[in-house]
Amino acid sequence: MRHQKTALERALPIVAAAYGEQFGVRVVLSGSDACTNGQTIVLPMLDSLSELKDVLFGYLAHESAHIRDSDFTTLSRCRSAIERNLTNLIEDIRIEGLIQDAFPGTRFTLTAMEEYIHAQGWTPVPSSEENEASQLFRYLYHRLYGEYLSREVYQPLITASRQVVEQTFPAGFFVRLDGLLGKYMTNLQCSDDCLKVARAILKALKDAEDEKQQQQTDSGEAPQQDKPSQGESSGGSGSQDADANESTSENQGAGESDSPEDPATAPSSCTDQANPSVSSDPGDNSTDGTMDQSSNGASTHDRILQETDLPEDTANQLRDALSSQARKDQSGQHFQIDSTVGELGGNDRGDNGQLQAGILTSSAIRSRLIGLLQAQTRQSQRLHIRGRRVDGRRLSRLASGDARVFIQRDETSRPDTSVHVLLDCSGSMQHQQEIANQATVSLALAISTIPKCDIAVSMFPGNGGSVSPMIRRGQPVRPNLGRFCVDSGGGTPLAEAMLYAARELTASHKARQVMIVITDGDPNNPQAVNYLNGLIKGHIDTYAIGIGSPAVKRFFENWCVISDVSQLQSALFSIASNVLELDM
Secondary structure, eight states: OHHHHHHHHTSHHHHHHHHHHHHTOEEEEESSOOEEOSSEEEEEOBSOHHHHHHHHHHHHHHHHHHHHHOOTTSGGGOOSHHHHHHHHHHHHHHHHHHHHHHOTTHHHHHHHHHHHHHHTTSSOOOOTTSOHHHHHHHHHHHHHHHHHSOOTTTHHHHHHHHHHHTTTSOHHHHHHHHHHHHHHGGGOOSHHHHHHHHHHHHHHHHHHHHHHHHHHHHTTOOOOOOOOOTTOOOOOOHHHHHHHHHHHHHHHHHTOOOOTTOSSOOGGGSOOTTSOOOOOOTTGGGSSOOOOTTSSSOOHHHHHHHOOOOOOOHHHHHHHHHHHTBOOOTTSOOOEEEOOBOBOOSOOOOOOGGGHHHHHHHHHHHHHHHHHHHHHHHOEEEEESSOSEEOGGGGGGGGGTOOOOEEEEEOOOOOOEEEEEEEEOSGGGTTTHHHHHHHHHHHHHHHHTSTTEEEEEEEESOBSSSBEEEEOTTSOSGGGGGGGOOOOOSOOOHHHHHHHHHHHHHHHTOSEEEEEEEEOSOOSOHHHHHHHHHHHTTTSEEEEEEESOGGGGGTOSSEEEEOSGGGHHHHHHHHHHHHTTOOO
16 A cells, blocks of 8 residues: 555655645646746646656756746847846856755756756757857856756766867956855845846956957067857947946946946845846946957857857756656547635635535434444455354355355554545536535544544635645644535536645545535636546545535546435445445
């Protein structure tokens, strides 16, 4: 049983839903997509989960970190492709470091993600044939991930990358770069700080080139003209002059220092993500893309600012790779499961009049269950080849040589059991909601009084989500009866409710786990319900009570139907007996 439970605990939907709640983000499991819009993370269902699950969870942790800590407006203020790429890279380092500190377990999955990215050939050592901007980006990718996030896969590549870029950039640039990274990479407070460091890196390159030219002038040497890399234009960019002027005006308005020695400001200078504004950075005037007037052509710095052919974002490549391996259901159609959990459900208004029949029914069920549970707990019986008491109904076995006709009784102990009841309160339940509420309260009251058995109850749709808890595990049922007086409305997100219940049950770590669904049996997403039934089969025992409809039999093996309060006792007794492993 332990091995099976571990397998379920590591299943994609269970872990993804748990991650989403833990990180405070919304996760949607999809048959086809891997993407995020800044508020919701969409993950694909993967067939090769055993190979890619850690990569997928690393992607989830990475995107969750962006939602938690990134200001998505910062990139819109970048004035060149290289500035944008460097800002995004530095921001990735910052947010992954933050989520690793908050959730140490993410270090393993983030490392697995990066190892997969490199294994796919998306982060090679820069080539001398590449343009200068690509060389610079690849070198910084290896160095920042290797040094500041300790990604071992990149640490051996730092030296190899530097040997390439040292042939392109002046030595003074690396001296300045070492100082910038050492001073500011461990003190990034917000997304705008990442933009400032990116601009400072580009300014450091310009300063190093200016210094080299000045040294050549002072020594009487003719200044060396940098040659554009293959396929590059040496023309200037007039539009970037306007960008520089705009930035200078914005910086003056912000009242911040324009000193090149302070690319990353104190936390107080970071923009409020709820009200972002353009923050200044050192070197704004040096990253304007103007031509180097001391040279007959564009400098390396200027060509880098004009370059648009840069390495593709590895996050986009990973999304495409994961999406390409998304699973489909047997009909070939994709499906989605939204893991959003809403606030506490139920009215909690204390009006228990409509529940009275259910409360009375639970009393009868409870007394019978206790008696049956005590008998089952004291002893169980099995057939054996020897003993003192013969089972007369099994004597015919002797003719076939089967001597197992003697009854032996063994003392047994009932396993700890966790139960989760899901109550449908969708619009289609309007005329049957009172019966469903009564069935739910009857079962909850009966099970909550049985030793070694605990219960949680949730409703779907929920308050602000696909599902909402009504009674959390460990909460008493009777003082909270008002929460069972729910009203009908909305769709039937049964798959989302089952996902939440499955995750909550696995977290209970009880030897036996039971899910009871009370519904009219018409879910929004039948394919997803079937998928989840297959996922939890063998791990969680699932039962369904159909309210006025036998439609539940299309989705559940163990089911019954009630259409009137008078049928509650026998129907609920049958379900509860199965829950407690009682042979009726």
